Amino acid sequence: MRVFASRAPLWVFVALVLAAATACTTTVEGTPVRQQTDPASLEVGNYQITPRVVGNAKTDKQSRVRESQRLSDYVALPFESDPGYTFECSDGVRPHVVTNHKGLGDLLINDTFDDVAHDLRGGWVNTWCSGSDADDLHRKLSLAVLELPDADRAATVGPALEHDDFTYNTDNRAVTLAKYPDTKAHWRPNVASIGAWTVHDRYVVFIKIVDELAATPDLTDLTGRTERMLDVALPLLDKFQPTPADKFEHMPLDPDGILGRTLPTNPEEPWRPDPDGAYTGRGSIQSLDTGDLDYLTIGDIDLVGYGDALVFHSRTGAAARALWDKRNPATTLTENERAIAPPPGMTGDIGCFAHLVNGQPGYKQCTFHVDRYNVQAVALNQTELYQKTAAEYVLVTSR
Structure with a gap:
């Protein structure tokens, strides 16, 4: 490796140079410009x-990845609803971008996602835990947002995904959220976890909470946590401007x-x-x-x-x-x-x-x-x- 002498970056003030060339007392307005780094x-x-x-995007996959990245800036983070979620976690490394079932990792255990949401424009998932990596047990909240072409498609996809998720295990029981009665949710009474699917305009919002810290499953606590997360997540999505259909292909x-x-x-x-x-x-x-x-x-x-x-x-x-x-x-x-x-x-x-x-x-x-x-x-x-x-x-x- 070549070793060069250290030198601080130089600033060149163009206006001052011009002033010096005309008269010492003349002041010329200008903006400081950094000298090009050698x-x-x-x-x-x-x-x-x-x-x-x-x-620009050259393939449909590139467009969907890019839309997912744009969407991510408006996907709430679990700690915004509860500061007790202190670090990003997952069961193994997985991406945040969701363009097919692989993006959701183990959040979904059924295999119908790609068929049901075949026209998915993009999605994003955040998973955060309580405590630290050194702890054996955590409270975990995952928030996934899926963007569909329009509200009608979201109204079809959301309930279909929830139905397949619900019926996968015969022990699941339906749950109603008092604050969000249109949300479809379910849990197993002997397990401290809940899954909730909410359709919001063209978006499907999936929240899954697993509480390994609970001495016994507490449905009131789980639904309260879900509602507080939706309180933050839905207004943020209202601020997002999806890419228009005629500009999606080559964004x-x-x-x-x-x-x-x-x-x-x-x-x-x-x-x-x-x-x-x-x-x-x-x-x-x-x-x-x-x-x-x-x-x-x-x-x-x-x-x-x-x-x-x-x-x-x-x-x-x-x-x-x-x-x-x-x-x-x-x-x-x-x-x-x-x-x-x-x-x-x-x-x-x-x-x-x-x-x-x-x-x-x-x-x-x-x-x-x-x-x-x-x-x-x-x-x-x-x-x-x-x-x-x-x-x-x-x-x-x-x-």
Whole structure:
């Protein structure tokens, strides 16, 4: 690896240069412009360093994945109804995007989903648990939202899926939600869990709660938790604007260009369960170890690139700085993390650390802030991490 001398990024004030050329006392309005980063000053390996144009969806699957990502920003997170859900969990790694039955994993045990919802436009599922990974037992809430072509199709698909789910086990009993009487729900009286299907306009909302902490099954508690989740979930969906039917086939995959400045995941070595994508809000929570939405509000985030790195763009420089101050690794390291040096040639707002597994370094992460961006990169190999981080710096500072 080539090693270059560290140097801070330079700022060029075009207006001041013009003023100096005319008269010392003349003031010309202008905007500070960051000098183009010289890739030769950083070791980027073979990583992409030129912003790319992602283009439009070329297949029906790409369109449905993209619609799922758009939808995700309006799918409620369990902790929004109850802060007791503290971490994202699942029985094994599975994606959030739902384009067929595989996206729902073990939430559905019947095999009729693909036939019933054959015209699914997209969907998203969030599963969160109480406590921590170290606990043996949890209270788990899964929320899945399925988008159909129109309200009539949702009104057909929702009850059909609930019927197949209900009849799969002969011990299931129907449950009525007082606040949402049109919701179809069921449970087994000897099991502390409930499944509820709600049709809301063109959406089918499926909530499943499993309470491993309950001494005995408590239906009142389970229905109350379900209703509180619907209280948050349904108003959010009203804010979503589905892609019009005549624009669905070739919709843009990166309309704001954030994905073009995000390193693409190597298709031969995918380390994330979900495909690369662009987000504007809640959907990006999948990538953060957090049980709140502070990063959205503090950082005033408007764009997130999700790929082989995570690129967060703020609406203002002040908000990006505030987000960095909150998540600066220098002040947030835990006992299971150890600081490591930043990549050669990179200074300023950057922090890197290794996650410790039984006291030994495991995967490593670098986080940096520049202009209106906060970026995270992760790798097992430190050299790879450094190259990836440097490449992302070039990408987000390129004009």
